[in-house]
Amino acid sequence: MYRKEFYVFDQDQPVPAVIRNYTERDFPALIRIQQESFPPPFPSELWWNAEQLSNHVALFPEGALCIExxxxxxxxxxxxxxxFDPAHPEHTWEEVTDGGYIRNHNPNGNTLYVVDICVRPSQRKLGLGKWLMSSMYDVVVHKGVDRLLGGGRMPGYHKKKHEMTADQYLAAVVKGELKDPVITFLMRCGRTPVQVVANYLEDEESCHYGALMEWRNPFRMTK
Known part of the structure; x- marks a missing residue:
């Protein structure tokens, strides 16, 4: 099981923090954080429920991390x-995560796929998302799989949809011409784009697109 103790900084003030595997006793807090992190127009039915969280800790506890x-x-x-087959990357969030229930978890899979990441809005200034991402990279290395992969929302795209395609939007974010709240964050965490996927997730702000973003295991990199 995973446990990392360290300090985050609230301006210049060190604050103790822990990243660990979450358990059943954490479920009410995790659901509250989902509600705070993904307010409308994000669909409320995509917030965690107790059955999904129970599956996470039962089927793949190594992939169920929380930060205190x-x-x-x-x-x-x-x-x-x-x-994951890089030659056939098209999929939806619903398909690849079993709608968040992860009953399709494959212990012999080659890729650690991100189902979700969220941080309470009032504490995002502490850099907690980047710490969580770094810890999931630890799991990638520990499990010896090829990559961490996940589809990032593009919540800034709806403002630009009449000016450019989703692919052009992602390219502009990668070039630094535009800043997207999610994609830019993922890049700051070391993730790199694979491609845009249409109808990836029910998300009006992203016009239902997702950007597949990966982090390759440096111990398993191939040309």
Missing amino acids: VNGEIAGSMTGLLVD
């Missing part, structure tokens, strides 16, 4: 193992 700050849960990140 001063002893209070402030965010979480969840993944499952899948067998």
Whole structure:
């Protein structure tokens, strides 16, 4: 099981933090954080429910991480193992994560797939999302799989949809010409784009697109 103790900084003030595997006793706090992190127009039916969280800790506890700050849960990140074929990358979030229930978790999969990452809005200034992402990279290395992969929302795209395609939007973010709240964050965490996927997730702000973003295991990199 995973446990990392360290400090985050609220301006110049060190604050104790812990990243660990979440358990059943954490479920109410995790659901509250989902509600705070993904307010409308994000669909409420995509917030975690107790059955999904139970599956996470039963089927792949190594991929069920939460972060505590001063002893209070402030965010979480969840993944499952899948067998990903880079030659056929098209999929939806619903298909690859079993709608968040991860009953399709493959212990022999080659890829750690991100189901979700969220941080309580009031604590995002502490850099907790980047710490969670770094810890999931630890799981990639520990499990010896090829990559961490996930589809990032593009919530800034709806403002530009009449000016450019989704592919052009992603390219502009990668070039630094535009900044997207999610894609730019993922790039800051070390993730790189694979491609845009249409109808990836029910998300009006992203016009239902997702950008597949990966982090390759540096111990398994191939040309």
